């Protein structure tokens with residue numbers, strides 16, 4: 001019997017500040033895993049990074065939704081993402097009875113990483129490399145929980161946008177990607193959910209400034225995977241219990257980004 005594709009769920013940082021949201025998501029993940037679905041969780045933690053940078057007297061600068069990451073901020077960024085955020089999610093997973101393996105992009109030869117753009121400092125761009133490590137963990141019925149900290153072959157720790165991290169891992173395992181944020185999907189200029197978007201519609205809404213900042217990065221990451229896989233990628237909400245239930249049943253939720 002052919003196994004279903006791995007479900008790659010990406011969650012944004014705001015989830016980590018919502019006990020109820022984490023509990024609901026982990027319950028949904030536990031149900032899916034119990035039904036034989038392999039689930040890989042990729043996470044951000046942008047708001048935790050913001051908090052930690054401020055607490056350490058550092059400034060936050062973003063360019064087109066990506067955090068400019070100078071060398072002196074790396075210990076704080078790595079601590080917040082690969083440390084605190086990752087362990088908060090592992091703790092929530094444990095509470096739901098999930099056996100998880102906490103990891104980062106730098107583990108197990110999963111991706112190659114290089115500096116994305118000198119103007120962004122130690123921000124990484126990653127490409128899928130070797131799925132052996134991930135597939136072993138998934139085959140045990142364990143849930144990998146992966147942060148977006150990568151390591152380059154030069155030995156630099158790199159800060160990768162978590163939607164782009166999820167893109168690389170979804171390609172690596174040929175999985176079904178769902179990007180879960182704190183909004184119900186991509187919203188139009190009036191705040192209404194858009195059920196489906198293709199490349200030219202995305203370009204139009206970006207040019208109009210309707211899709212911006214983190215959502216621009218997310219939609220572009222989703223489009224890249226949709227085109228690569230030849231199937232839609234969903235942008236939805238971890239806040240919405242109904243969307244999570246639909247997701248558990250294998251239905252489509254939020255905005256479908258079409259190939």
Ligand SMILES: Nc1ncnc2c1ncn2[C@@H]1O[C@H](COP(=O)(O)OP(=O)(O)O)[C@@H](O)[C@H]1O
Pocket residue numbers: 011012013014044046163180181182183185186187188210211212213214215216218
């Ligand atoms: N058209 C849009 N529809 C929905 N959200 C948008 C849109 N344009 C910008 N955004 C912003 O993008 C945010 C989601 O991106 P981001 O903060 O990076 O989320 P996450 O941390 O979940 O990855 C929303 O909370 C919203 O503020």
Ligand SMILES: CC(=O)N[C@@H](CCC(=O)OP(=O)(O)O)C(=O)O
Pocket residue numbers: 011012013014043044045046047049065066067077081123124148159160161162163214
């Ligand atoms: C380069 C870059 O922007 N990295 C992101 C990584 C975390 C992230 O993407 O978190 P969310 O999913 O919560 O937005 C950052 O430093 O905020």
